Amino acid sequence: xxxxxxxxxxxxxxxxxxxxxxxxxxxxxxxxxxxxxxxxxxxxxxxxxxxxxxxxxxxxxxxxxxxxxxxxxxxxxxxxxxxxxxxxxxxx
Amino acid sequence: xxxxxxxxxxxxxxxxxxxxxxxxxxxxxxxxxxxxxxxxxxxxxxxxxxxxxxxxxxxxxxxxxxxxxxxxxxxxxxxxxxxxxxxxxxxxxxxxxxxxxxxxxxxxxxxxxxxxxxxxxxxxxxxxxxxxxxxxxxxxxxxxxxxxxxxxxxxxxxxxxxxxxxxxxxxxxxxxxxxxxxxxxxxxxxxxxxxxxxxxxxxxxxxxxxxxxxxxxxxxxxxxxxxxxxxxxxxxxxxxxxxxxxxxxxxxxxxxxxxxxxx
Numbered sequence: 001x002x003x004x005x006x007x008x009x010x011x012x013x014x015x016x017x018x019x020x021x022x023x024x025x026x027x028x029x030x031x032x033x034x035x036x037x038x039x040x041x042x043x044x045x046x047x048x049x050x051x052x053x054x055x056x057x058x059x060x061x062x063x064x065x066x067x068x069x070x071x072x073x074x075x076x077x078x079x080x081x082x083x084x085x086x087x088x089x090x091x092x
Numbered sequence: 093x094x095x096x097x098x099x100x101x102x103x104x105x106x107x108x109x110x111x112x113x114x115x116x117x118x119x120x121x122x123x124x125x126x127x128x129x130x131x132x133x134x135x136x137x138x139x140x141x142x143x144x145x146x147x148x149x150x151x152x153x154x155x156x157x158x159x160x161x162x163x164x165x166x167x168x169x170x171x172x173x174x175x176x177x178x179x180x181x182x183x184x185x186x187x188x189x190x191x192x193x194x195x196x197x198x199x200x201x202x203x204x205x206x207x208x209x210x211x212x213x214x215x216x217x218x219x220x221x222x223x224x225x226x227x228x229x230x231x232x233x234x235x236x237x238x239x240x241x242x243x244x245x246x247x248x249x250x251x252x253x254x255x256x257x258x259x260x261x262x263x264x265x266x267x268x269x270x271x272x273x274x275x276x277x278x279x280x281x282x283x284x285x286x287x288x289x290x291x292x293x294x295x296x297x298x299x300x301x302x303x304x305x306x307x308x309x310x311x312x313x314x315x316x317x318x319x320x321x322x323x324x325x326x327x328x329x330x331x332x333x334x335x336x337x338x339x340x341x342x343x344x345x346x347x348x349x350x351x352x353x354x355x
Contacts, residue, residue, distance in 0.1 A: 004254060005308035006104075007210060007262045009217055021097070029096040051275060060220035069101040072262070074207070084099040 002064055003051055006083075007072035010062070011055030020050065022069070032080055040077050048073055095183075108257035122245065129222045132256050136218060139263035140211045146203055146270035153277045154201065157194045161187050167300050174307045183300050193280050200273055207266050213346070214259045221255050267336035 001018070004010045013021075024047040031039040051070065058064070071080050164187035171179035228248055232241045 004258065006258055007214065009214070022095075025095045027099045032096065060217050060222035061227075063221060063224055063248040065105070065247060065250035066101070068097055069104040070097065071100070071253075074203075080096075080100070083103060084096050085103050085197060 001067040003055060003068045003070060004059065004066035005048055005051060005070050005072065006075070008048075010058040010066055011051055012058055013051060013055040017050070017054050021047075024050065027089070028080075032077055032084075035077060037077065040080075044071060044073070044075065044080075104257065105250075105254070108253040122233060125249065126222075126226055126229060127349075128260075129252060130227060132260075133218060134221055136215055136259055136263055137297060139260075139267060140208070140215050143204075143208055143211060143263070143266045143270055146267075146274060147201065147208060150197070150204075150270070150273055150277055153281070154194060157190060157280055161190050161194070164190070164300075167304060170257075170304050171300070174311070176303075176307065179300060179303055186300075190280065193276070197273060197276055200269070201308065204269060204273070207262075207269070211262055211266060211341075213229055214262055218259050219257055221252060225252055248296070260291065 001013055001015055002010055003013045004019075024043065027043045028040070028047060031043045034040075048070065071083060075083075164183045168180040168183035168187070171177070171183060225248060232245055232248075236244065
């Protein structure tokens with residue numbers, strides 16, 4: 001599957017890592033819900049590190065849509081809330 | 093994939109899809125879309141250049157703040173030499189306040205530099221993708237029927253839209269950040285101009301400078317006086333009492349009194 005890390009580009013990640021990414025998804029959602037900045041930072045860093053290590057950067061000349069869009073490494077909790085529609089965008 | 097990531101993905105894509113128009117017969121709009129991409133790419137380049145310019149201006153401002161801090165330190169030393177510890181303390185506490193603000197901004201500035209480097213990379217990636225789109229559109233126009241091309245073109249469009257949207261957001265974020273930092277640097281500038289500190293032109297004098305100048309001019313008066321007294325001391329004793337009765341010229345005395353009243 002194709003995964004985009006915002007501000008960084010796209011990676012081709014083997015489908016076998018889907019479950020692992022789901023675990024990260026839950027952890028990041030929990031950190032966002034708790035509002036704890038250190039938890040959020042740690043889970044986001046772990047998630048992006050895994051994508052970078054198991055994924056291969058897509059060549060620049062490749063033009064394909066992503067299956068998954070992930071926050072940028074410098075994203076804040078508020079930004080992730082906005083990006084995921086938790087704040088305003090989709091009616092709260 | 094359920095949850096947070098899938099919500100992020102669909103919201104991002106909904107936004108990205110509005111970045112580039114899609115057409116009924118995609119083949120006809122390939123050229124139009126490419127023109128539009130070139131235009132957007134130009135905007136991105138301008139954005140990245142603006143961020144670099146703002147960053148450089150902030151760096152210059154940080155340097156001038158450092159100059160002010162150095163000047164305050166020199167002033168505190170001067171005040172101490174004149175025996176005015178209160179004035180020295182005031183200069184040092186202003187210096188600390190300015191340095192604190194400068195340090196905060198400096199941290200943000202380093203973050204901005206890192207972001208700028210990423211933007212330059214993103215811009216390079218975007219340029220490569222636009223070039224890839226150009227090649228691909230020629231192939232698609234030559235090889236496929238409209239129906240066959242549809243899927244491939246849609247895919248290329250989506251890929252491009254995502255890239256533009258991603259880079260566009262990153263540029264916007266960096267621009268917002270520089271604007272915030274500019275506002276904070278502006279606040280320091282205002283502090284410098286408000287009389288609390290001198291501006292770099294040296295035309296506006298702050299209260300510490302005024303006080304130090306007054307101290308030095310009154311001490312000059314004192315030393316002149318001492319010199320005159322010394323000269324008079326060599327004169328016949330008869331005229332000495334008369335002069336001793338009015339030891340200091342009136343203006344200097346008033347100034348000295350004012351200094352003592354408002355330390």
